[in-house]
Amino acid sequence: xxxxxxxxxxxxxxxxxxxxxxxxxxxxxxxxxxxxxxxxxxxxxxxxxxxxxxxxxxxxxxxxxxxxxxxxxxxxxxxxxxxxxxxxxxxxxxxxxxxxxxxxxxxxxxxxxxxxxxxxxxxxxxxxxxxxxxxxxxxxxxxxxxxxxxxx
Amino acid sequence: xxxxxxxxxxxxxxxxxxxxxxxxxxxxxxxxxxxxxxxxxxxxxxxxxxxxxxxxxxxxxxxxxxxxxxxxxxxxxxxxxxxxxxxxxxxxxxxxxxxxxxxxxxxxxxxxxxxxxxxxxxxxxxxxxxxxxxxxxxxxxxxxxxxxxxxxxxxxxxxxxxxxxxxxxxxxxxxxxxxxxxxxxxxxxxxxxxxxxxxxxxxxxxxxxxxxxxxxxxxxxxxxxxxxxxxxxxxxxxxxxxxxxxxxxxxxxxxxxxxxxxxxxxxxxxxxxxxxxxxxxxxxxxxxxxxxxxxxxxxxxxxxxxxxxxxxxxxxxxxxxxxxxxxxxxxxxxxxxxxxxxxxxxxxxxxxxxxxxxxxxxxxxxxxxxxxxxxxxxxxxxxxxxxxxxxxxxxxx
Numbered sequence: 271x272x273x274x275x276x277x278x279x280x281x282x283x284x285x286x287x288x289x290x291x292x293x294x295x296x297x298x299x300x301x302x303x304x305x306x307x308x309x310x311x312x313x314x315x316x317x318x319x320x321x322x323x324x325x326x327x328x329x330x331x332x333x334x335x336x337x338x339x340x341x342x343x344x345x346x347x348x349x350x351x352x353x354x355x356x357x358x359x360x361x362x363x364x365x366x367x368x369x370x371x372x373x374x375x376x377x378x379x380x381x382x383x384x385x386x387x388x389x390x391x392x393x394x395x396x397x398x399x400x401x402x403x404x405x406x407x408x409x410x411x412x413x414x415x416x417x418x419x420x421x422x
Numbered sequence: 423x424x425x426x427x428x429x430x431x432x433x434x435x436x437x438x439x440x441x442x443x444x445x446x447x448x449x450x451x452x453x454x455x456x457x458x459x460x461x462x463x464x465x466x467x468x469x470x471x472x473x474x475x476x477x478x479x480x481x482x483x484x485x486x487x488x489x490x491x492x493x494x495x496x497x498x499x500x501x502x503x504x505x506x507x508x509x510x511x512x513x514x515x516x517x518x519x520x521x522x523x524x525x526x527x528x529x530x531x532x533x534x535x536x537x538x539x540x541x542x543x544x545x546x547x548x549x550x551x552x553x554x555x556x557x558x559x560x561x562x563x564x565x566x567x568x569x570x571x572x573x574x575x576x577x578x579x580x581x582x583x584x585x586x587x588x589x590x591x592x593x594x595x596x597x598x599x600x601x602x603x604x605x606x607x608x609x610x611x612x613x614x615x616x617x618x619x620x621x622x623x624x625x626x627x628x629x630x631x632x633x634x635x636x637x638x639x640x641x642x643x644x645x646x647x648x649x650x651x652x653x654x655x656x657x658x659x660x661x662x663x664x665x666x667x668x669x670x671x672x673x674x675x676x677x678x679x680x681x682x683x684x685x686x687x688x689x690x691x692x693x694x695x696x697x698x699x700x701x702x703x704x705x706x707x708x709x710x711x712x713x714x715x716x717x718x719x720x721x722x723x724x725x726x727x728x729x730x731x732x733x734x735x736x737x738x739x740x741x742x743x744x745x746x747x748x749x750x751x752x753x754x755x756x757x758x759x760x761x762x763x764x765x766x767x768x769x770x771x772x773x774x775x776x777x778x779x780x781x782x783x784x785x786x787x788x789x790x791x792x793x794x795x796x797x798x799x800x801x802x803x804x805x806x807x808x809x810x811x812x813x814x815x816x817x818x819x
Contacts, residue, residue: 315639324751346725371761
């Protein structure tokens with residue numbers, strides 16, 4: 271499938287689109303539109319969800335970004351969802367894509383972004399005794415926050 | 423499609439497996455809930471070998487990060503380095519010379535041989551077919567020696583540098599590779615016969631773990647696991663990188679979607695790999711091995727995808743213009759494929775679990791300790807992964 275096929279699927283839900291590289295389409299999607307945008311791609315059988323990337327833009331910017339990468343052959347469509355650090359949550363896409371559970375669990379424990387409605391919020395990668403409220407892929411994470419057992 | 427989530431605890435017998443297995447690859451922890459012999463739910467806990475590598479890239483420069491990322495996987499180290507180098511080169515606006523790209527593809531295909539033969543042995547062992555296990559691992563030594571001759575290392579070859587490759591190939595190495603391939607091709611024909619005709623083995627693979635094309639597409643599985651269900655998904659074809667536009671790969675698929683199909687696809691892929699390696703060696707471009715790379719990489723984001731032996735490997739790389747990556751996100755092929763194991767497990771016999779897990783070629787073999795929390799038959803309270811394997815073999819005897 272092509273970028274041309276994906277663009278009309280997202281026009282209703284995206285506030286901005288860009289083509290940063292050949293074969294890539296980035297669409298900024300507000301989180302209230304995320305499920306509708308994902309549903310739109312899935313209904314059209316446009317590719318598959320290949321990964322979810324969390325990005326921390328830092329304390330000063332006060333924003334996270336959650337990227338949902340959909341791949342179809344050589345094309346990658348990325349839904350970019352801006353998420354404020356002081357209101358860090360996104361809706362779960364589990365009801366649309368049941369295989370997303372691992373990606374959502376990783377996003378939650380690494381960034382502390384709550385994925386609302388995901389059926390399993392257990393840790394996937396971090397140790398059982400990792401302290402609560404410490405998220406290693408945030409930019410303001412410091413190793414000492416993880417406690418003596420993990421800091422070495 | 424079944425929901426790969428455990429029912430509430432206490433309703434079923436729950437069998438935890440893992441996490442420790444010091445001998446084979448990496449650990450993971452499964453919990454299977456069973457009703458008699460039939461699995462009714464499955465859940466997974468990973469992270470026993472989580473090393474914080476994505477975070478680790480934030481404190482290293484672009485060159486140091488290459489060597490860190492190459493150590494994500496001890497089996498398919500080269501594809502990690504390749505995905506990263508191609509991405510960073512794209513961000514920097516440079517392109518490695520054609521000869522370097524060809525050598526990247528050459529090493530990647532040699533790595534695929536070693537990975538597939540290793541998998542064939544592990545999967546055969548899980549089925550109790552240790553003759554096949556030992557033969558395939560003996561033959562794997564041929565390609566391990568070729569990789570060592572080419573790069574100096576048996577694992578973590580370090581063939582890649584930012585801007586190219588570090589190792590060239592001469593006539594003597596070409597002859598050694600061609601001779602090795604001849605022997606391996608002969609052996610691979612034998613393996614294809616074995617996995618499609620051995621009656622005992624087929625009882626463990628034929629019609630087991632069936633994943634339809636529709637389910638495979640919905641679950642977003644990748645690599646041979648997807649292709650065995652008829653999904654035409656191979657990054658080498660879909661989005662050629664390195665030198666795969668110059669030496670195209672043909673797609674290998676099967677339609678049955680069961681474990682036998684996963685064996686057939688991987689073994690048949692080996693023939694295609696031998697052919698591509700010969701094509702590269704017959705038509706290797708002359709020229710430089712590296713181009714100059716800047717120390718600081720221009721601000722930007724890129725996505726780099728390559729076909730690892732287990733399927734699509736996905737890299738997202740973001741640069742803030744400094745000599746250190748702002749963010750490197752890695753999604754390995756085992757993660758989406760593992761979701762299929764949890765889904766496929768439901769409805770199968772407990773005895774089929776080792777083979778269904780081995781069928782995706784998981785990049786951790788996992789699981790030593792298996793504890794039966796409540797056993798309906800009153801058997802021992804502790805099982806190891808070996809016990810489960812034995813149980814599966816006995817079950818089918």
